[in-house]
Amino acid sequence: MSPSVESQTLNGQAQLSQTKSLNGNGNAPTNEKNQVKIATDAEDLKDRLFVERSEKAFASRSISLINLPPNSLFLKITLATPSTKAYTSVQTGPDSHIELNSDIVFINHSCQPSLVFDMDKMEVRF
Template identity: 50%
Template sequence: MAPIKPHWAQPSHPDVQEVIVNEAEFTSKSLSKVALPPWGLFAKLQFPPCTEAAEPTYATVQYGRDKHLNLNSDLLYINHSCEPSLYFDMTAMAITAGPNGVQVGEELTFFYPSTEWYMAQPFDCLCGKETCRGRISGARDMTSEQLGNAHLNVHIRQLLAEKYLAESLQEATARAEKAAAAACRVLKALVDANGGGKHVNGSLPTNGSSIDFAYLGVTGALAGAVAGSLRRGPTSRELSGEMGGDTSVF
C-alpha cells in the first residue's frame, strides 16, 4: 500500500510538530517543537479532524476492540519505535509524552502495538534500540516478555487477557487429556496384571479383591470412561435381564 497523500491543510500542528518529508516511501518523520515532562500533553485527538475508519489500514489508529480512526492530520507522520517518545492514550483521546518526557528536536514516535491488536501492514522495525522487537505485526503476535515494559491501552490489555485465558484453558485441557490417558493405561495394566475382570459399581475385581477408582484419584465421567474401556463382556446381571430387556452389551 502506497503512503497516503495529505488531503488536509499543512502544517496541521505547527506549534508542536515539524514534519520532515523524505522522497523514499515510509521514511518521512516528525520532530518535536516543544519540551514536555513525562506524560505531558502533546495533542488532543478530536472528531473532526479524526474520522471513523471502515477498516484498519497502515494509517489508522485503533481506539477500541473493533474501532479504528483516521488521523487526517500531520500526526500521521509519528512513526513507530520500540522506545517511543510519545504515548497514544486512546481512552483519554490524547497524545502525551512518554515516561521520559520529550525534548525539542527529538523524533516523535510511539509504540504501535500499544494501540494495534494486529497490523494491517506488518513491517520490520528499524528503530535500532536495544529493546527492538524486530517484526511488528501487532500486540496479538507478541509474547508477554516483549510487551512486559510497554504502556498498553485498555483495549489491548483486555484482548491480551482473553488471549492468555484461552491459551491457559487449552493447556489445561491438554494436560487433563494426557492425565486421563495415563490413568487408563495404569488401570488397564493393573487389571491385566491380575488376570482381567469386570467392573461392578465403579471397582475392578482382582483375585478376590477390588480396585476402587476413587482410591486411585479417578472419579466422575473419567471413572465411567475408564471402566467402559476395560469392560470385556456383559455382566451376569445383564445376561440375566435384571437391568431391563435391551441392555447394551460391550
C-alpha cells in the same frame, strides 16, 4: 518492524513514539497567564511538530519542536474519523481504528515509545 503508524495497544492506550527534538531547548507555547497552551491536531501543530517529508516510501517523519515533562499533554486529537485497519490508521480498540487526518500521522511508532496515544481521552502525551 513494519513502517505502519498503526499503534500497539497497552492497557487501552495506543503506544507510539516521538522522534528527536529539533531544538533541544524548545518550550511549549503558553497563554497570557504563562500556562501551557492546549494544542489540537486541528491547529497549533506548527508550534509542536515539524514534518520532514521525503519522496522515498515510508521515509517522511515528524520532529518534535518542544520539550515537555513526562505525562504532559502534547495535543488533543480532534480531527480523527472512524476507519478500517490501514497503514495510516491507529487502533483504538480490539476491532476499531481511526484515521488521524492531520500531520500527527507522521509520528513514528516503536517498541519503546516516547509518546502515548490515549484513545479514551483522545490525547497524545509525552
